[in-house]
Amino acid sequence: xxxxxxxxxxxxxxxxxxxxxxxxxxxxxxxxxxxxxxxxxxxxxxxxxxxxxxxxxxxxxxxxxxxxxxxxxxxxxxxxxxxxxxxxxxxxxxxxxxxxxxxxxxxxxxxxxxxxxxxxxxxxxxxxxxxxxxxxxxxxxxxxxxxxxxxxxxxxxxxxxxxxxxxxxxxxxxxxxxxxxxxxxxxxxxxxxxxxxxxx
Numbered sequence: 001x002x003x004x005x006x007x008x009x010x011x012x013x014x015x016x017x018x019x020x021x022x023x024x025x026x027x028x029x030x031x032x033x034x035x036x037x038x039x040x041x042x043x044x045x046x047x048x049x050x051x052x053x054x055x056x057x058x059x060x061x062x063x064x065x066x067x068x069x070x071x072x073x074x075x076x077x078x079x080x081x082x083x084x085x086x087x088x089x090x091x092x093x094x095x096x097x098x099x100x101x102x103x104x105x106x107x108x109x110x111x112x113x114x115x116x117x118x119x120x121x122x123x124x125x126x127x128x129x130x131x132x133x134x135x136x137x138x139x140x141x142x143x144x145x146x147x148x149x150x151x152x153x154x155x156x157x158x159x160x161x162x163x164x165x166x167x168x169x170x171x172x173x174x175x176x177x178x179x180x181x182x183x184x185x186x187x188x189x190x191x192x193x194x195x196x197x198x199x200x
Contacts, residue, residue, distance in 0.1 A: 003118060006047040007033035008040050008064070009080070010056050018051060018080070018106065025111055027118075037064040047075055049117060052097070054081040054088065062088065065095035076117045080106060085157060085167070086131055087150065089124075099123040143185050151178045155191060156198055 005022050009015040015033035022030040034040040037059045054061035078099035079092045089100055098117050105125040116123040154164035161175045
């Protein structure tokens with residue numbers, strides 16, 4: 001008996017490609033893809049495994065996880081996204097996702113991902129797993145606020161001030177203000193000193 005896979009993906013061409021790849025596998029069948037969370041919830045499509053994008057119209061994929069699990073507590077959710085920052089990955093896993101694929105790796109890893117989740121495991125593609133392991137090396141500075149620590153993590157991940165601002169829905173001026181406070185609290189004066197501090 002084949003396991004039923006559904007897809008929530010706002011890129012129609014990609015959704016069709018994913019569906020075709022899944023239907024080429026033995027033991028898996030994907031009969032439908034959905035553009036938004038609401039479309040998926042309204043159809044009551046029988047689903048064992050759900051491939052879920054993050055950047056969706058309406059409710060985003062992260063916020064969708066607890067909503068989906070509340071209605072379908074036995075569904076296995078696998079994130080399939082171009083977003084690969086550590087905070088996003090952690091949040092998805094914390095909310096209940098059992099897998100995380102960066103979209104570029106889907107074609108190479110899909111069978112392994114589906115098999116792993118089906119057999120009671122959780123799966124991250126190698127690129128995602130490496131980011132998680134690397135994040136463990138970042139110490140938490142006890143005198144920084146949670147937002148300041150997020151800004152620090154953004155800098156350590158190589159994000160620009162604009163990317164940090166967009167990620168946390170704040171202005172660039174707010175990012176600069178946080179960085180000024182971070183430097184003051186940590187008694188440093190530059191990004192280079194910040195990297196050195198966190199590499200010790």
